[in-house]
Amino acid sequence: MFYFYAICCGYLIGSLPTAYLIVKLATGVDVRAAGSGNVGGFNAFRVTESKSIGIVVGVIDGLKGVLAAGLAWWLFPLDVWMQAAAAVGTIVGHNYSVWLRFKGGRGLATAAGISFVTGLSFTIVWCLTWFVSYRFNKDILKSNLIATVLLPTIIWIAPTAFIERTMIRSAILPAEVRLATTVLAMLLLISHHDAIRDLLKRG
Numbered sequence: 633m634f635y636f637y638a639i640c641c642g643y644l645i646g647s648l649p650t651a652y653l654i655v656k657l658a659t660g661v662d663v664r665a666a667g668s669g670n671v672g673g674f675n676a677f678r679v680t681e682s683k684s685i686g687i688v689v690g691v692i693d694g695l696k697g698v699l700a701a702g703l704a705w706w707l708f709p710l711d712v713w714m715q716a717a718a719a720v721g722t723i724v725g726h727n728y729s730v731w732l733r734f735k736g737g738r739g740l741a742t743a744a745g746i747s748f749v750t751g752l753s754f755t756i757v758w759c760l761t762w763f764v765s766y767r768f769n770k771d772i773l774k775s776n777l778i779a780t781v782l783l784p785t786i787i788w789i790a791p792t793a794f795i796e797r798t799m800i801r802s803a804i805l806p807a808e809v810r811l812a813t814t815v816l817a818m819l820l821l822i823s824h825h826d827a828i829r830d831l832l833k834r835g
Contacts, residue, residue, distance in 0.1 A: 634708075635717045642700045642721025646742060647729040650692045651676040658685060664735055668826070671729070672737030674772065690741045697722055697745025705749055716812045719746045720819065727823045738823040740776060743816060754813065758783050773827040780821055784814040 651671045655663040659680055663671055667678040673693060677686025697719070704718035723739040723746075747754035762779040769775065787795065787810050795806040821828070 635714060638704060638714050638717035639721035639724075641703070642718040642723075643725035643730075645696050645700045646722035646725025646727075647731055647736075648692075648696060648725075649729050649732050649736070650696075651689045651737065652732060654685060654689055654692075655679055658682070664732065669735075670737055671732060671735060673741055675737075693726065693737065693741035694745035694748070696726065697742040697747075698749055699745075701746040701749035712808045712812060715750055716815065719743075719750070719812075719816065722746065723816070723819050723823075727819075736823075738776075738827075739820050740780075743820060746816075751809070754783065754787075757786055761786075773824070774831060777821070777824055777827060777831070780817050780824070784810070784817045787813045 649671055651663050651673065655661055655676050661679055663669075663675055663679055667675045669675070673686045673690030676689040677683060680686070700718045700722040701715060704715040708714035723742055725736075726742045727736040727739050728734040729736045744755050744758075747758070758779045761782045762775045765775040765778040766772065792806045795809055
């Protein structure tokens with residue numbers, strides 16, 4: 633039952649439609665009806681052509697992840713699945729906000745906030761992979777997908793000692809870290825379904 637509550641609390645935190653509210657207040661435009669229609673920092677930047685707005689949206693979306701994961705960590709420091717439940721709820725809330733008729737963003741900034749609390753190395757690995765990918769293909773969405781796919785791959789093939797020393801802040805098993813990372817990556821890939829479809833069309 634507590635896991636259900638963690639998911640629900642995470643969902644409510646994640647469902648705050650940051651990009652929609654900020655873009656609407658700044659320009660009067662519904663971000664869902666402009667650009668890619670995505671309710672996230674990158675589309676907020678594209679619609680408003682303001683880096684400041686894009687950054688503010690991204691930071692607040694990241695703070696939603698920090699808040700949800702931080703609360704779960706504070707209340708249940710040794711229960712990785714309680715933390716995972718809160719994380720899943722937050723990302724689902726961000727991607728499918730009840731306030732926007734279940735539309736939302738892709739969850740990357742929120743996932744980064746979660747990783748900042750539960751294991752900063754996750755974010756570091758994702759960002760390094762993203763920058764290497766972008767260096768070669770110059771495509772933001774493609775780099776997002778490559779980094780998201782490679783993150784759990786790297787965690788699964790990494791030596792257990794590496795995970796224990798650099799990836800875990802509490803007494804949880806490396807197998808749990810690997811599984812939780814895989815679930816997180818799957819959620820992010822699902823939210824990128826439109827980008828995946830476009831890339832396939834491009835061949």
